[in-house]
Amino acid sequence: MHRRRFLQLSSSALLYFLNGCTVTNEDQLPFDINVRSDMKRxxxxxxxxxxxxxxxxxxxxxxxxxxxxxxxxxxxxxxxxxxxxxxxxxxxxxxxxxEKYHQNYFAQGAHYDLSYPQKFGTEVLNFLQNQNIIYKKGEVYHFKDTEFVIPKRDLMLCKYDREYYNNILFNEEEASQFYQLLHQFDDKITLPSRLNDKSLQYLNDITFKEWLLEHNLKFSEIFWEGINYHMLDDYGTTIDEVSAIAGISYYCNRPHEDEWADVFSPPQGxxxxxxxxxxxxxxxxxxxxxxxxxxxxxxxxxxxxxxxxxxxxxxxxxxxxxxxxxxxxxxxxxxxxxxxxxxxxNTMETSGWVVVNFVFKKDVDFFGGLWQNENLEQFDGEFLGFVDNITQKKQEQRVLTAYYCFAHQQKEKLISIQKTPNLLVRYTLEKIATFLDLKTTDITPKIEQSFIHLMGHAMPKIxxxxxxxxxxxxxxxxxxxxxxxxxxxxxxxxxxxxxxxxxxxxxxx
The missing domain is CATH 3.50.50.60 (FAD/NAD(P)-binding domain)
Structure with missing residues (x-):
């Protein structure tokens, strides 16, 4: 298999290839790949x-x-x-x-949370206070270890049509229309979800897309794609399948106003x-x-x-x-x-999750992204962007962490990835390089070690x-x-x- 041919493959083609590809010397990488999975156990x-x-x-x-x-x-x-x-x-x-590697400690799973409004459940907020993790200021619970709060200027890059934006839902007019519709639930939907207003049960009986279409929202294709990206990113389920109450919860339990918008993301997630x-x-x-x-x-x-x-x-x-x-x-x-x-x-269908980490050699530098980096112009429904630890608390080495989500019916592909992890690593490098307008040859020689974490049952189907x-x-x-x-x-x-x-x-x- 020739490298230039591999880099032309789409994600679905990649997964097809993983099932039958024979790895040759041309596929080898100049660094080791450590694969962690509990599937065999x-x-x-x-x-x-x-x-x-x-x-x-x-x-x-x-x-x-x-x-x-x-x-x-x-x-x-x-x-x-x-x-x-x-x-x-x-x-x-x-x-x-x-995962720990030398003096580095980096996430191989969920990697952030947001400061909490006082509408959240008292039991869990009191619990976190007792663990000395959060404190209350005004109507918001903030994280005590403020060095792990990502500065607003470093939060996000979203790439579409060769342009960079600071939000996946970057069309301001459409976003305003979308959030205006959702604001009616701000005081009814909370976390934990067991505390939601019982009158909203009907939203559990239809999909998020069905509910949005009922309101005659005329969004552009890329705006719909952005919402779909959000659903896959946090729920592992598309907008056509996720329930309306879950979709609304995603947005109504996130900050709409700057005063409680802290993003807490330590290097270890x-x-x-x-x-x-x-x-x-x-x-x-x-x-x-x-x-x-x-x-x-x-x-x-x-x-x-x-x-x-x-x-x-x-x-x-x-x-x-x-x-x-x-x-x-x-x-x-x-x-x-x-x-x-x-x-x-409702307990058997789950989504699979794959995390790929790249640890770079010491004292190497290259143009990077911000904390969260998403690519909508090549969105394949599985690759969900990457995190750059240069925006987090200083670590010994630069680490990029990429995320994949696989639907319930696609989870057998994780077995193929375990057999030929270098193919996934190459594909991930191409995704990152494309986002940064670099070539893979600008990045690959600078990598010291790669890690993959395979999680076959990471999230329930919402x-x-x-x-x-x-x-x-x-x-x-x-x-x-x-x-x-x-x-x-x-x-x-x-x-x-x-x-x-x-x-x-x-x-x-």
């Missing part, structure tokens, strides 16, 4: 090989399964109570994790919050590298027996728990504990009827509760934290 569930069992049975009042933001928040909310928390990966954070939560937990209660293989309810004892694979010891670890907080992806329950699911209709479909409402076991954004919630940090807090509340400990 997750698939070990299906292996029937005998694994030795540890003699020790761990007893606990509450077992938290899943060490992302939701699970960690539940653990912190349990305070001094008896609990253990387990996580499949080799690090905490789930889709908010990060939302792993900042992961670290703040994880450091509160005692070491003996934390267990990384654990795969949940089976859960059994013991009616006579009203507790659960849980079998795990401990990848560190390559042995089975058993837990016995009175309560379970399930903060892992809900689709896994159909394998580990199907009894817990009353309905699986389709019609999804929001508010809380598995806790009609759960079968009173001492088995659900946490996480794939439990009828939006894929936002605030939602994940609140779901952990509410899971603890459901147990009434």
């Amino acid at each position: 997750g698939h070990m569930y299906f292996q029937k090989e005998d694994i030795k069992e540890k003699e020790q049975l761990i007893y606990t009042d509450t077992l938290i399964i899943g060490g992302g933001i939701a699970g960690l928040s539940a653990a912190v909310a349990l305070e001094e109570k008896d609990y253990h928390i387990v996580e499949l990966s080799d690090r905490w954070g789930g889709t908010s994790s990060a 939302n792993a900042y919050f992961v670290d703040k939560l994880e450091e509160k937990l005692p070491d003996h209660k934390k267990h990384l590298n654990h795969l949940c293989q089976n859960i059994n309810y013991v009616p006579s004892e009203e507790n659960f027996l849980i079998e795990m694979i401990d990848f560190d010891s390559q042995k089975k670890q058993r837990f016995k728990a009175k309560n379970i907080i399930y903060a892992a992806p809900k689709h896994t329950l159909k394998y580990t504990f199907r009894e817990a699911l009353q309905s699986t209709s 389709g019609v009827g999804y929001l508010g479909n809380d598995l806790n409402i009609n759960r079968k076991f009173k001492n088995f509760v659900f946490a996480g954004v794939d439990n009828g919630r939006l894929p936002f940090l605030i939602e994940a934290i609140d779901s952990g807090i509410m899971a603890v509340s459901e147990l009434k400990l």
Whole structure:
């Protein structure tokens, strides 16, 4: 395969090529690529090989399964109570994790949040205040570590028709019409979404595009494309599929006025919050590298027996728990504990996420972008731009971080990427170079190392009827509760934290 031919491929052609391409010497890159994925570990569930069992049975009042933001928040909310928390990966954070390379620490998942208006839920705002993360000033909750707030001048570049703009919805007249329509919901829609005005339920029953078309909005094609970009970027779902209430929530829970428009983006992204939560937990209660293989309810004892694979010891670890907080992806329950699911209709479809990091050699320089860099003139529905850490707090080396989203039906492509990661890396370099009006040869020799993080079940599909479909409402076991954004919630940090807090509340400990 010749390099010049590869650079002409569209994204869909790239993915087609990933399925059948044979890598040759011409495809090799002058730097190493580190690929991280838990897919192989997750698939070990299906292996029937005998694994030795540890003699020790761990007893606990509450077992938290899943060490992302939701699970960690539940653990912190349990305070001094008896609990253990387990996580499949080799690090905490789930889709908010990060990577360390020499003295650099950079995001491999969600990478920012916005300051919070006082209309947000008191439970989650109080929780973040107690963790010394935010403080209230006027009607806004700001982040204490102000060095991670991105200056307004560095926020965004959007490229279209060879021009650069500071907003994806860059047509001011159309944007004014759009936001004027949305302003009616500013006081009715909030976060966490469980607090939304109940009169808005009808918006959960139609798509965002259907709702907008009902109002006879006559937008240009590129403006529609901008809205679609936003939906894919945060929800992994197109405007034709995302529910109207989710689409409206995206805009009404974001700043419209400058006084509360802080964008908080540490170099490690939302792993900042992961670290703040994880450091509160005692070491003996934390267990990384654990795969949940089976859960059994013991009616006579009203507790659960849980079998795990401990990848560190390559042995089975058993837990016995009175309560379970399930903060892992809900689709896994159909394998580990199907009894817990009353309905699986809105919990099985998820979007895949791929993050590609480029760490540059020390003391090299080139013209870069701003914090967030989006390209609408070559938008393929999968590549979602890149972040340049030159706008963040100073790190030892320059890092560019690119994001991809793959729809539910396209997630098998992640397996192909894992087999031939250099093809994705080359394609990503071409995307970045095109945005910056550079050649790939201007960038490639300056790169020291690349990292890829594959997440097969990163976000739930926020389709019609999804929001508010809380598995806790009609759960079968009173001492088995659900946490996480794939439990009828939006894929936002605030939602994940609140779901952990509410899971603890459901147990009434």
